[in-house]
Amino acid sequence: MTADQEKKQAALEAVKYIKNNMVVGLGTGSTAKHMIEAVGQMVAEGMNLTCVPSSDATEKLAKELGIKIVELHEVDHIDVTIDGADEFDGDFQLIKGGGGALLREKILAWNTKFNIIIADSSKDVKKLGAFKLPVEVIPFATKQIKTYLEAEGLKPVQRMKEGNEYRTDENNNILDIDIFEVEDLQELEIKLLKIPGVVETGLFLDSTSLIIVGKEGGPEVKERS
Numbered sequence: 001m002t003a004d005q006e007k008k009q010a011a012l013e014a015v016k017y018i019k020n021n022m023v024v025g026l027g028t029g030s031t032a033k034h035m036i037e038a039v040g041q042m043v044a045e046g047m048n049l050t051c052v053p054s055s056d057a058t059e060k061l062a063k064e065l066g067i068k069i070v071e072l073h074e075v076d077h078i079d080v081t082i083d084g085a086d087e088f089d090g091d092f093q094l095i096k097g098g099g100g101a102l103l104r105e106k107i108l109a110w111n112t113k114f115n116i117i118i119a120d121s122s123k124d125v126k127k128l129g130a131f132k133l134p135v136e137v138i139p140f141a142t143k144q145i146k147t148y149l150e151a152e153g154l155k156p157v158q159r160m161k162e163g164n165e166y167r168t169d170e171n172n173n174i175l176d177i178d179i180f181e182v183e184d185l186q187e188l189e190i191k192l193l194k195i196p197g198v199v200e201t202g203l204f205l206d207s208t209s210l211i212i213v214g215k216e217g218g219p220e221v222k223e224r225s
């Protein structure tokens, strides 16, 4: 199976957790795209769903598919959010934000009763950190934060796009940092969030209830114990 086939398989398994009249959080990325297309199909077949998107790109796609989109403040909870990940480990810890949508994704996850992560098998790792951790920062402070993180040995690289500095949907920058040598991720998360100008990190340490991985022979559903 190709990675994309695994992504689609995981997405199609995940949408089985969506029931009529639910409020659904829609993730961002190539795996989430398969899920959004499946949700569009369910809506076209008559299911009543209210969805909260995690990025401008997801909102655009969902609207094109006829999915009812609302802003977060218009709902009092989200029943289920389905999103991708850049890496996950055996403790249901994730690195997210490769697609730059980590801030809204983390807000959705925090406001969601049941978070499902969908992934191809390459995202399953023993230890997080081969993928660089995205840290969203306010442009006013990007240079100073980068200098500080360099001194901490975290090798920050400012994300670029087509020769220009990358901007998130919230108009912030991203510093991608190397956390492979870091032992205590909780401690790292606290340390990063204490820096003025750091808005959010792509570490999702305890929000995930279920991980669905696309695999030859059928999807693997991992439940948090």
Ligand SMILES: O=C(CO)[C@H](O)[C@H](O)COP(=O)(O)O
Pocket: 027, 028, 029, 030, 031, 032, 083, 084, 085, 086, 095, 096, 097, 098, 099, 100, 101, 102, 105
């Ligand atoms: O966190 C994300 C976007 O901010 C994505 O979920 C993550 O980057 C995985 O993307 P893909 O499904 O394309 O591999």
